[in-house]
Amino acid sequence: MNLPSDPTADAPLQTTPTRHRIAEGASQAALEERILGPLNEVQRRAVTTTTGPLLVLAGAGSGKTRVITHRIAWLIEHEGVAPWRILAVTFTNKAAAEMRARLEEMIGERSRDVAMGTFHSLCVRMLRRDGEAIGLPREFAIYDADDQARVIKGFLKEDDLPATGSTKPGLILGAISRAKNDGLTPDQMEDQAVTHHERLIAGLARRYAAELKRLEALDFDDLLIEGLRLLQEAPAVAERYRTKWQYLHVDEYQDTNRIQYAWIRELAAGHGNLCVVGDDDQSIYSWRGADIRNILDFERDWPKAEVIALEQNYRSTQSILDAAHGVVSNNRGRKAKKLWTDQSGGLPIPVYGGFDAEDEAAWIVRRLEEHAAPRQGRGGSDAEPAESYGGMAILYRTNAQSRAIEEALLRASIPYQLIGGTRFYQRREVKDALAWLRVLRSETDRISYERIINVPPRGIGEKTVELLREAAAPRSDAPDGVPFGRVIASAGRGEVPGIAPKARKALAEVDGMISRLRGRLALIELPELLDAVYSETGLRAHLANEGVDGEERWANLLELRGIAGRFLELEPLDALDRFIEETALVADQDSIEDESERVTLITMHAAKGLEWPTVFISGLTEGLFPHSRALMDEEQMEEERRLCYVGITRAKRRLTLTYAIRRGWGDGEGVPSRFLAEIPDELLEVANDEDPRTDGTTRFGRGVAGYRSARSGFASGEAWREGSGRPGTPDGPFSPGRDLEAKRRAYGAGARSGSLRTPDHDDGVDAPFADPDHDEPPLTRPIGRIPPWATGRRVEGGDHQRADTTPPHDESALPERTRRPARVRIPGERYFRDGDRVQHAHFGTGVVVTSKLTRSDEEVTIAFVGVGVKTLAASLANLEIV
DNA sequence: CACCTAGTACTTTTT
């Protein structure tokens, strides 16, 4: 998104940069001051080194984006380079938008003419414009993972292979993707195949490639591969882009794969003005083909390359950097470096070991609340200032981990934004609506046709689709097959044998819908087109009959219509194409709100490039993080470690680490992550009130491998014995069979009052901690101190609802998945009680039978007089209590 | 033959 207008798109190319004269020396100095003033010495060198290859090794928080934006400003204002001669490539649309916004602050309107975008979006634009030069259709569709899987599943079905085990579509696609990114053709895969399974994959890869070609579709890999091929095989086209873009920038260079690297190298050929910015320690996408060689070998590929290392960190405190360094320095394959900051000291890093994920989440939530509204310490002077929820983030390894946290946040009425998970554009109804739009623009996009052919249900089942597929398949009189759209039309006319009369009629209807909608395509604005799709296809009526679920889906469709409204300044047809394209290329990160007052829930992968004053990293359990799939493989383990480094360095001032001893799906007892042990002891402090383990040892035995569990007092070492012993039985408070009790205690225990001590020691690096003998026991304790349950009071009660706090009654208090509900309900609060009499606009009066709180809403079941029992979403149904 | 419901199994990271 946010692609610039392209002033040269249809204009003859100029071959020399337009330089404007800079008249006076005085203004020249002012200019230099404005652009270079805010930079340090090293950053300045990076900004003013404008020609030739340049590798900027930019550690976390070292001002990477700042360097790129200032460099572009410098090129334009000082060097007189025309904005449209500059290209900046990022990995997410959000990063591009942010860069443009910052640039606009500096140089105003001209920033719009700088070409910026993701590798994918830039390739799409080039291919739409010039793809015909390498034989691509102009109107290719873009297939996401879901569409890809449908293609593969089709093959599996044809071959009677199971879609599970080693032939899971996801695995097959992964293998195909890897091969493609290594530049292998299906033929080469075949040649290299040793095992039966590899030959099978190679065969599927061949069919997959042929099928996508037939469907006139490109997957994400293809976008890059074809983008590269365009530059390699269409010299005139390549030359045009090379001449046009004279100054190239690549952000997050460590995440580029070989194809992306080759692509940018093609563009840079000749002038060689290529500035790449990256950090090998933050390379976390090797599983997606990112190749760390790209950064390690840059100097070899560009012998004249200048290398500049940014090592001063402006984001975090020293203790956070030390923690991050402690972890990542265990990696072998890295360029040795160490970040430094002039923010010495820093807060201690609490480590909390939870009993299970729920306990862990509940503890995090309590902490969040304390940070947001800290209680005054008894001394009165050392309370932490209140912090906004917008300044806090909870990071985790896998999306699945968000749920426990989400639930805890909901119960506490804390506003949050969840990034990732089931994404808006991946929701079924949204994909259905988009597939309808794609069908209106393509005769061949079989996957989209199959998607919508029976949406909403109209009696066209698997059998019928199978017959259509056969009719569309290539044969002697139609070697390329028949476009699926045309097959539907002819089947509707009864020209495809074997189709049941009912299905035939339904197909005729579908064909009629498509024709009618196509007829209006160019005449009405995009939002109106969506309205037409919703009503013409019967989607709207269908969802209206589907109860609460339907209402939620309908709300999503309205949201989609709202998004479509952003394209109003374009001609309807252009708007449609642009809309289809951009909705295919949005990333999770693009939806992150900077200004919101919500806690952010996000994976560590998605968090790269972002920062918050307060960061929690949760799920630091062996097998989860590091992930089990990395345990056997040293290279993958190093990537996990880099991921940990990325996570830690997101924090500006406060970092908290948590883990749970019991992970879901009952696979026994977990062990605290090795990464905890890699952080220097003196930076950490135990935040536990109780030993979370079920017995006194870890799976690895006490003290072995130096895991924090062994050294931090979780093991039955001296630290625990120092106190007056554990409450409860001698075998520990969490012995099996007493789960409930233990949980209850764990919940209650952390609710004690007291604020985190601030370490106001400015004097030393190694003394960043609170004085443990201070008058009140701090919530967290330096490692090895007496367990506070020996002395502390306990709050009774198993749940952790806040009795004394009213949930905030404003919209911002609402959780937000990717969409915003039409009207909102405060979570955790039921409005409707059994027996309430209510009034509804359509159904008249009724009596509430039951009411149930859901994730973001309240489901009310009502017996309406003369209508029957209905279940409605309270936020949407416009119910009035009589 | 299509559709619905209930039950089961699975969950890395994503342009």
Next chain:
DNA sequence: GTACTAGGTG
């Protein structure tokens, strides 16, 4: 929470 399956029903 979702994706898939099996089994019953129209």
